[in-house]
Amino acid sequence: MTHSISPNELMIRRLKSIYTLSPEEAQAIEGLPVQVVSLESGQDIVRMGERPSQCCIVIDGFSCVYKLTSDGSRQIMAIHVPGDIPDIQSLHLGLMDFGLATLSPCTIGYIPHDELRRACEKLPRLTVALWRETLVDASIYRDWLLNIGQREAFPRVAHLICELMVRLKAVGLAEDLSFKFPITQMNLADASGITSVHMSRVYAALRADGLLEVDRAKIVVKDWERLKKVGDFEPSYLHFLNDVISSKSL
Amino acid sequence: MTHSISPNELMIRRLKSIYTLSPEEAQAIEGLPVQVVSLESGQDIVRMGERPSQCCIVIDGFSCVYKLTSDGSRQIMAIHVPGDIPDIQSLHLGLMDFGLATLSPCTIGYIPHDELRRACEKLPRLTVALWRETLVDASIYRDWLLNIGQREAFPRVAHLICELMVRLKAVGLAEDLSFKFPITQMNLADASGITSVHMSRVYAALRADGLLEVDRAKIVVKDWERLKKVGDFEPSYLHFLNDVISSKSL
DNA sequence: CGCCGCCTTGATCCCTATCAACGCTCGTGG
DNA sequence: CCACGAGCGTTGATAGGGATCAAGGCGGCG
Known part of the structure; x- marks a missing residue:
C-alpha cells in the first residue's frame, strides 16, 4: 500500500507532518532523484564508521538505528516507519556514529547528498525543514532515554x-x-x-x-x-x- | 577563569571545535547581544512546556537537560559544560519538550532568537554550524542510550x-x-x-x-x-x- | 522430514532498588 | 560560641526486577 505513492511524495508528506512546506519547496523535493532498493530483514543499510554520500528514506518496512558495546550487546535507539529519513545527519556529520539496519523486509530510497544540498541552497526553508526533522529525532532520543532510564x-x-x-x-x-x-x-x-x-x-x-x-x-x-x-x-x-x-x- | 573571555568568544570557540568558521562568521557571532545572568545550583533555566524566545549558552558552571516521568522520577539526559548551547533546538521546535536546569552555580547567557535567525540568514554557513551543533547533541543522546540501556x-x-x-x-x-x-x-x-x-x-x-x-x-x-x-x-x-x-x- | 530460528516457560542468580540509620559539613539562629 | 537542623554521602540489611541458564514447543523452509 505504501508502494502506491512515490518516495518523493512520501518524503513530502513526512516533512509536512512537522513543518509547513510551500508548493515550490514540495516541487523541489518532487524533483529529487531517488534510487530505490529492496532489502531483507536484518541487513545493514549503513554501517557505523562509514561516510555515506547519500541519505536514505524508508519507503516500506521498519528499520532502526543501533549501536553495539564492545562486548557485543546491541541497543536499538530508534525505530523508523515508512516516510522517515534516518540519516539526514550524514549531510553534516560525515562520520556515521551509529548503524542503520532493517528490522523487517524493507524498501529503501537513496538520495545523493549533493542533490539535497543543492535543493537547500536554492530554497533555504528546506534546510529548516530538514533541520527540524533531525531535531524531532533528537527529541525522540530524549524520550527514549527517559523511558529506558527510569521506567x-x-x-x-x-x-x-x-x-x-x-x-x-x-x-x-x-x-x-x-x-x-x-x-x-x-x-x-x-x-x-x-x-x-x-x-x-x-x-x-x-x-x-x-x-x-x-x-x-x-x-x-x-x-x-x-x-x-x-x-x-x-x-x-x-x-x-x-x-x-x-x-x-x- | 572562564569569566576572562566573553560569552561570544566562548560560543565561537565552541563552534570552532566542531566546525570551521570563517572570520566573517566569527565576527557575526561576536556581534550578537548576550544577556548574562547568574543562577544558583538546582534552578530551572527553562521549563518543559515553555516557548522561549531566546537561546542560552552556558558561560560558567554545569547545567543539564532533564525530563520527569509522571511519578516524579527524573532522568538527566545531557550535562552541559561551559560553551555549550543547550537549546538551539528552540529556534525551530518552539515547544520545549524537556527542562533545562543548573547542576551547580551557573552563569548563563541569553541570545534572542531573532538575532540568531538574522545572523543565519546573512551567513548561511552559520545555519550549518548551529545545525551541526544540534546533531552532535543528538549523537551524544544516542551514546547515552547505549550506555544506559546496555551497560x-x-x-x-x-x-x-x-x-x-x-x-x-x-x-x-x-x-x-x-x-x-x-x-x-x-x-x-x-x-x-x-x-x-x-x-x-x-x-x-x-x-x-x-x-x-x-x-x-x-x-x-x-x-x-x-x-x-x-x-x-x-x-x-x-x-x-x-x-x-x-x-x-x- | 528434519533443522533452525523464534517464542515460551521454569528455576536460579545477581544487580540494583528500597528501607533505614548514622556521620559529616555547613549555614542559621539562639 | 554552641546548638541545631538540613542536605549530602556512606554503609548495612533486605527485597525485587530482570538476567541468565536451560529445556521444550512451534512453524517455516530447504
Whole structure:
C-alpha cells in the first residue's frame, strides 16, 4: 500500500507532518532523484564508521538505528516507519556514529547528498525543514532515554508501542488501533534495553492485562487509553503539527 | 577563569571545535547581544512546556537537560559544560519538550532568537554550524542510550566521567587529568539512571579500583587508560574536529 | 522430514532498588 | 560560641526486577 505513492511524495508528506512546506519547496523535493532498493530483514543499510554520500528514506518496512558495546550487546535507539529519513545527519556529520539496519523486509530510497544540498541552497526553508526533522529525532532520543532510564520493563514496552501507534497513524499505516509489525521480540528487546526472554514475559503480561493482542505480524491495541496510561505516554515530544494526531482520533 | 573571555568568544570557540568558521562568521557571532545572568545550583533555566524566545549558552558552571516521568522520577539526559548551547533546538521546535536546569552555580547567557535567525540568514554557513551543533547533541543522546540501556552501573559511570573529561579538556577546563565538578551524587545518579545510594557505592568502587579520586568539588582521574577501557569509551561520537582531542594528549 | 530460528516457560542468580540509620559539613539562629 | 537542623554521602540489611541458564514447543523452509 505504501508502494502506491512515490518516495518523493512520501518524503513530502513526512516533512509536512512537522513543518509547513510551500508548493515550490514540495516541487523541489518532487524533483529529487531517488534510487530505490529492496532489502531483507536484518541487513545493514549503513554501517557505523562509514561516510555515506547519500541519505536514505524508508519507503516500506521498519528499520532502526543501533549501536553495539564492545562486548557485543546491541541497543536499538530508534525505530523508523515508512516516510522517515534516518540519516539526514550524514549531510553534516560525515562520520556515521551509529548503524542503520532493517528490522523487517524493507524498501529503501537513496538520495545523493549533493542533490539535497543543492535543493537547500536554492530554497533555504528546506534546510529548516530538514533541520527540524533531525531535531524531532533528537527529541525522540530524549524520550527514549527517559523511558529506558527510569521506567520498568512493563511501562517501558507499553510506551514504545504507544509511540509506534501514533507515528504509524500519522503516516496512515495504522487502521483503527492495529498495525502491521513483523518484528521479532529480540529486536523489540534490544530497543527496550531488556533481554528477549524478558520481552516475551512482558508481552505475555500486556496480553494478560487486556492491553494488546499480538500475533507474529501484527499488533492490536485493545485498550488505547489504558495503554497510554500505563506507558505514561504523552505524544508532544513527537512535535507533530497541530492536527496530525488529533484529527486521527487518538 | 572562564569569566576572562566573553560569552561570544566562548560560543565561537565552541563552534570552532566542531566546525570551521570563517572570520566573517566569527565576527557575526561576536556581534550578537548576550544577556548574562547568574543562577544558583538546582534552578530551572527553562521549563518543559515553555516557548522561549531566546537561546542560552552556558558561560560558567554545569547545567543539564532533564525530563520527569509522571511519578516524579527524573532522568538527566545531557550535562552541559561551559560553551555549550543547550537549546538551539528552540529556534525551530518552539515547544520545549524537556527542562533545562543548573547542576551547580551557573552563569548563563541569553541570545534572542531573532538575532540568531538574522545572523543565519546573512551567513548561511552559520545555519550549518548551529545545525551541526544540534546533531552532535543528538549523537551524544544516542551514546547515552547505549550506555544506559546496555551497560551496568560501574562501566556506565566510568563512561560518563570519560565523556566529561574529554569535553572539559576540549574547552580548557581540565588540567592534566582532573577537573572541577561540584555536582551532587544525586544528580549524577539521575544522569546514570541509578539511585543515589547506588551511585555512592559505584563511586566507592571506582575509588577502590584506583580509577578515580573524588572530593566534594573535584574529580581526579588516576588511570585514564583503564577508565576508558572499563567505561568502553571511544570519543568519536563527540564529533570533534581532527585535533581538538588528540592535541590535548588524551 | 528434519533443522533452525523464534517464542515460551521454569528455576536460579545477581544487580540494583528500597528501607533505614548514622556521620559529616555547613549555614542559621539562639 | 554552641546548638541545631538540613542536605549530602556512606554503609548495612533486605527485597525485587530482570538476567541468565536451560529445556521444550512451534512453524517455516530447504
